[in-house]
Amino acid sequence: MKHPAKEFQVLATVTDYTRFCGLPAPAHPLLTLIDLELARNQPSPARLTPIVQQLYTVWLKRDFKGRLHYGHQSYDFSEGVLGFVAPGQVFSVDEMLDVSELSGWMLVFHPDLLLKYPLGQKMAGYGFFSYQVHEALHISAQEEKVLDGLMATIRDEYERPIDAFSRDVLVAQIEQLLSYANRFYHRQFLTRRAPERDQLSRFEVLLAGYFAQDGTLPLPTVHYFAEALHVSPAYLSDMLRSLTGQNTQQHIHHALLEKAKRLLLTTSLSINETAFQLGFEYPQYFNRLFKSKTGLTPAAFRRSAN
Template sequence: MKQPVKEFRLLESVSDFTQHFGFPSPVHPLVAVIDLEQTRHVVPQTAPALRQLYIITLKKNLKGVIQYGRGAYDFNAGVLAFYAPGQLCESNDSVDISELSGWMLVFHPDLLHKYPLGKKITSYGFFSYQVHEALHLAAREEGMLDGLVKNIRRECEQPIDGFSQDVLVSQLDVLLSYSNRFYHRQFLTRRPAEHDLLTRFEEYLTAYFAQQEEHPLPTVQHFADALHVSPAYLGDMLRVLTGQNTQQHIHQALINKAKQLLLGTSLTINETAFQLGFEYPQYFTRLFKSKTGLTPAAFRFSAQ
């Protein structure tokens, strides 16, 4: 039986967001800083909402589960989570906010359009993370971010003038830069879990290229799905621990397998390309030469 399609509310402005969730109306049209302790009286909104907004939230003592993408997250521990425009989020009806604390920073993409941060923000992988990959802050780190958010709140409360947007964007830039630093610290300090993930990734990669029959070229998404993490999280983890992102690891394994086939079989160059999953052999030749400096034919000849 076909499942009914859920209806969701489209939230296109900061005012839409605060009205939908019953939060105080924003003072600034493009930015809102919400003190979550002051929202405990609000009835939790369980209807799914698609927000065309950036949201950074530090929630503590929230009892219940928030559904996000394919996963769910319990904010009771107190972590920092990031949401990009276009991400769907919903809570279940058992969420208890009676002891909720923390803050939420909501801002519209229009705030950034004329600034370098408008492009830079897309490079922060944590905006595409699943929330079970949220940022666990040390007490000192949490204090630093609390101070930055207080500054943003104070600026929002000032009368808007020709400098308001410059000041807000510069403060937001600092907040995101610190968040990026803390994320990379997390990869280093949580080494046992991350090294286990690295080991499992390498095992999946080795097993994939050990297949003898023809198979499609593997994608970053394929391995992220197998490891139950997002592509952005997997890429950041590999970059911190190995210096290479996921695609670079895939390409290295692909070239190693290609060399085995070129030297250990009588397959033609085209047959080798098809065996590796290339639809067009010229793409295989181009990649192989870019990685080794030789065409597949020249590599085979040089080993004779």
């Protein structure tokens, strides 16, 4: 079945995100904190095209009147205020969105912020970042007070001049925020039966699970995932492109590069050993792919991060 082509706007960096929202450049290259009351009067091009962001977003929104479209379903804010988006996921908003009374905050951070920390490995375990969750998290007044307090500490650190400890402190604060979110999430959803996974969610789980494995694995192919989902490779790529703006191979490359970055920054493996562990038979192919996607060779990326 042929899916109609769509236009997608890709936000690859935190600066892309603030520019898209009509806000000043971020104080930190990998993280920003947005006051939604200040941002609500900005024009919203998100109404025109779906947005693909290669960033994590956590938001607490009050007086939000409208619906988000998340993946290819609606994301329900009618009862909840706390929402989450992971890198590579797609969202857009209703034409009738009313933000005239919107308030709250939005934390936006790049996955590279977490690469050298255990939190980077744990992110896949936070179920509220999954496409399977189609409703915002409802929190009590006391829970909201806790989150606002945590956000105040993050804001205080974010507004300080960057020094050698800034990233350590920010990552620790984000982990604390997500730990509380995990507690609230399980309180709300633990007793509910999980909805049946659609193909997009199933692909997301399969892809994350494949690259979470340790040791040397062969490079996964489009055919591998298509077979696991019981669809043809052409259908899978067409379906993913229509829903996310990227085909199967592009999703694989994105996940592969995220794992490559983690190995480069958290292990002492040589560049060649890293390539072999990722499944490349020839390291030069790994070098070529890495540079084409990041603008840096693996060696240069490792040096720049250190």
